Amino acid sequence: MALTNEYIKQRLTEKFGDQVQGFLEPYGMLTFEAPKELNLKVLQYLFDEDELAFRFLTDLQAVHYPDNKGRELAVVYHLHSLSANVRIRFKVFTDILTPDVYSATALFSGANWMERETYDFYGVNFIGHPNLKRILNVDEMDYFPMRKEFPLEEQTRVDKDDDMFGR
């Protein structure tokens, strides 16, 4: 039986009730979110069930939404079920003051550096990570550069009218 998005959604709802929510299908990829305390439970469930078998972590990164009060940071997992060839996207949101999310390194060895990168750029504190330190930036850096409060260009420049060209 082909693994359809409806079926995955049904299985998840059966297991976790209304704690998994926000089901969307942008460009055909099933996207949903769960409370951050549940992230490992959801990942483990998707990993263990033989019909689902999401055992390949394609990608892991964070997104910063400064206007979402209380859920500023989103950690996004892209999972791939190689046997059924289906991809899904799973998000957990966390507030920026206590950005603690459980680490997926016990489940996927590959998550190690991906989480370090996410920590490096967004400051997500992965609990249970064996070696959570900066990876691409210098160790002395004391801020998280990909957050939206660090705009790329000097904002006080007057020689450039940004309203016109919208960069």
Added chain:
Amino acid sequence: MSDQHIKLPEGSIEKQTTTLNLGPTHPATHGVFQNILELDGERIISAEQTVGYIHRAFEKIAERRPLYQITPLTDRLNYCSAPINNMGWHLTCEKLLGVKIPKRVDYLRVIVMELARIADHLICNSIVGVDTGAYTGFLYVMQYRELIYEIYEEICGSRLTTNIGRIGGFERNFNNTAFEKLEKFLKEYPKVLKEFENLFTRNRIFMERTIGCGPISAERALNYGFTGPNLRAAGVDYDVRVHTPYSSYEDFEFEIPVGSTGDCYDRYLVRNGEMWQSLRIIEQALRKVKEFKGKEAEVFHADIPEYYLPEKKDVYTKMEALIWHFKIIMGEIDIPAGEVYQSVEGANGELGFYLITDGGRTPYRLHFRRPCFIYYQAYEELTKGAMLSDAIITMSSLNLIAGEMDA
């Protein structure tokens, strides 16, 4: 030591191991990699990799750029096969915008991508040869990489960081010289590749050095997120071109070479096998391209005035073309809001683009899934207990590209 003749300085007996700093500018690492190795004699006890020496914050820069200005950034990821990165980025944008690409453009793209794959695998395999002490293969095949670069040059004007193609197609049609050079390549290259294989595949020294060197099991490889030739060498037949076809790869007939042990020798064999398959794909694509007749044979881009620059002579003579030209160049086009993940089979694994837009003129968030960043973390597991010289071969046979790793 019971029979000691040499007087050793105080304290030198206690530390049994040697710490060796390999890199970041060591000639044997082929790039800016640093490895802090703990050695017992010549055996590796532990390795700690440091990356980030050429981190250029592409993801941050991309948040302030219109879509077409991000293509040159993708060149600088895996610079050994820049066209694949460019095409991956164009495909991501086209998926987001819902553009339908003409078949001829798809086939032309396939030709360019497979040429890039051959160029990348050539470098990787011949460098493995160099590291095992065989310089001949490297020097010999370089002239054919040169020919591939000449083909790029005919298509887009540049060689290494190509910035090839545009959102919607190519900036110009392939000219006759490009097709002539392609024919020449297809005619001459199989012989060269055969000779290259003769030099290495059953070479006693090469086999002794690479068999059993840096092996990984299929299960561990999947857990580490391996993709591309490195995963296939471990025996998993996962290929993005087959599993989620893009750019009309479903129209072509080719095989996925797989290995079994995941060691350096298998990786070498898989890459060689892929070069043969790439040649097959290019031949088929060239045949398909030649089947287009009349007006269809002139098509080299999709019709999307919002993103594809108009012809220069129209810009000077037509009002509408001038307006589009200005809007595109100044980055004044609003991108529709959306969230899209698109991946392509890069030369060293699944290269993914995760793009979020919020309706503004630049991406809200762009993340590159760089295959070698993800599989480099397995390096310690691959080399633990091996000799130092094996670690060097393992590193080059993983096809690590510093530019891609550090983004």
